[in-house]
Amino acid sequence: xxxxxxxxxxxxxxxxxxxxxxxxxxxxxxxxxxxxxxxxxxxxxxxxxxxxxxxxxxxxxxxxxxxxxxxxxxxxxxxxxxxxxxxxxxxxxxxxxxxxxxxxxxxxxxxxxxxxxxxxxxxxxxxxxxxxxxxxxxxxxxxxxxxxxxxxxxxxxxxxxxxxxxxxxxxxxxxxxxxxxxxxxxxxxxxxxxxxxxxxxxxxxxxxxxxxxxxx
Amino acid sequence: xxxxxxxxxxxxxxxxxxxxxxxxxxxxxxxxxxxxxxxxxxxxxxxxxxxxxxxxxxxxxxxxxxxxxxxxxxxxxxxxxxxxxxxxxxxxxxxxxxxxxxxxxxxxxxxxxxxxxxxxxxxxxxxxxxxxxxxxxxxxxxxxxxxxxxxxxxxxxxxxxxxxxxxxxxxxxxxxxxxxxxxxxxxxxxxxxxxxxxxxxxxxxxxxxxxxxxxx
Numbered sequence: 001x002x003x004x005x006x007x008x009x010x011x012x013x014x015x016x017x018x019x020x021x022x023x024x025x026x027x028x029x030x031x032x033x034x035x036x037x038x039x040x041x042x043x044x045x046x047x048x049x050x051x052x053x054x055x056x057x058x059x060x061x062x063x064x065x066x067x068x069x070x071x072x073x074x075x076x077x078x079x080x081x082x083x084x085x086x087x088x089x090x091x092x093x094x095x096x097x098x099x100x101x102x103x104x105x106x107x108x109x110x111x112x113x114x115x116x117x118x119x120x121x122x123x124x125x126x127x128x129x130x131x132x133x134x135x136x137x138x139x140x141x142x143x144x145x146x147x148x149x150x151x152x153x154x155x156x157x158x159x160x161x162x163x164x165x166x167x168x169x170x171x172x173x174x175x176x177x178x179x180x181x182x183x184x185x186x187x188x189x190x191x192x193x194x195x196x197x198x199x200x201x202x203x204x205x206x207x208x209x210x211x212x213x214x215x216x
Numbered sequence: 217x218x219x220x221x222x223x224x225x226x227x228x229x230x231x232x233x234x235x236x237x238x239x240x241x242x243x244x245x246x247x248x249x250x251x252x253x254x255x256x257x258x259x260x261x262x263x264x265x266x267x268x269x270x271x272x273x274x275x276x277x278x279x280x281x282x283x284x285x286x287x288x289x290x291x292x293x294x295x296x297x298x299x300x301x302x303x304x305x306x307x308x309x310x311x312x313x314x315x316x317x318x319x320x321x322x323x324x325x326x327x328x329x330x331x332x333x334x335x336x337x338x339x340x341x342x343x344x345x346x347x348x349x350x351x352x353x354x355x356x357x358x359x360x361x362x363x364x365x366x367x368x369x370x371x372x373x374x375x376x377x378x379x380x381x382x383x384x385x386x387x388x389x390x391x392x393x394x395x396x397x398x399x400x401x402x403x404x405x406x407x408x409x410x411x412x413x414x415x416x417x418x419x420x421x422x423x424x425x426x427x428x429x430x431x432x
Binding site: 054055056057081082083085086087090091094118121122126127129130133134137144 | 270271272273297298299301302303306307310334337338342343345346349350353360
């Protein structure tokens with residue numbers, strides 16, 4: 001299985017490409033913004049494609065040609081302006097979804113926010129609400145497609161080393177999860193077709209990630 | 217015909233409520249953010265409802281109960297942050313659309329931007345692109361509903377006195393239009409069911425507004 005990782009140079013993205021490349025039966029294609037980001041992925045033996053997520057759908061679709069799945073794990077990050085929330089978290093995500101359609105790639109895994117329900121927009125602090133709204137609309141757009149999607153809602157992201165153990169569910173109380181374990185949950189989702197058409201929250205926990213995702 | 221004007225205290229909104237109240241066969245209900253904005257509308261003989269567009273759908277739907285049409289002409293304005301672009305131009309618009317459904321109000325007129333096609337997002341200067349994207353998604357959301365919608369794409373807005381004459385079409389070269397004439401075009405749209413399910417650009421021109429809108 002060949003997987004286009006959109007946002008490969010992000011912190012989850014780097015873990016994800018690395019884990020995919022370590023497996024024998026998958027390969028990653030890293031979608032990155034600048035050529036200078038390429039050596040990291042070359043070192044992992046992964047192909048890369050330089051595409052501006054703020055550009056047109058055609059460029060993303062070109063990068064998606066021939067892959068079996070797309071993972072959207074790009075994020076504008078907490079230190080950019082709200083303009084990037086619109087251009088990356090909302091519009092970048094939706095253009096990637098449209099690129100999947102255009103390139104005929106059915107399998108799509110979206111890395112969302114912990115809670116993107118409408119009530120979560122209302123409940124969020126004013127500085128965070130626009131991000132939740134952007135993710136809400138990206139998730140809604142994906143749900144309305146015929147793609148084989150999985151939407152993953154991770155808890156508070158940390159850079160702790162992954163434990164390989166998680167807790168999944170919905171309406172969970174928020175807790176943390178290492179980015180490395182989110183990446184493992186993405187890979188497990190790609191390997192379990194039972195996650196198609198579904199979405200779940202994922203936190204640190206006690207169940208091996210393959211088992212937790214496999215039982216969804 | 218009773219019309220809920222969302223964004224009534226805006227510059228187009230004030231013209232719109234005034235024009236509606238001057239007609240014998242229509243009445244406006246001004247949806248405003250603060251009670252302090254109410255006297256202007258009371259003076260025009262118009263009902264008002266204080267609702268936070270950043271609040272929940274239920275509050276907007278309550279204001280929409282019993283009206284025959286909703287006009288969305290709220291805008292975050294050029295001097296607010298991009299957080300408001302998400303919370304008002306995108307989420308406020310879409311919550312208003314959902315409120316129309318919830319309240320059983322079929323007729324919906326959206327005041328959009330001059331060009332909200334995907335290419336326009338790419339062509340816009342970086343500072344303007346997020347606004348165009350927000351309006352793109354709001355328009356897309358409305359198009360996907362079963363509401364009797366009209367989407368109006370006005371040119372560059374001025375505070376010049378209205379001439380009552382406009383030019384309508386699509387793919388026009390951008391030009392200016394007084395906000396007062398946009399308000400007249402909204403009223404003419406509400407009075408012409410031939411505009412249902414359609415969208416058009418409107419600029420200053422040589423054709424009386426009722427005639428221009430009536431021929432759409």
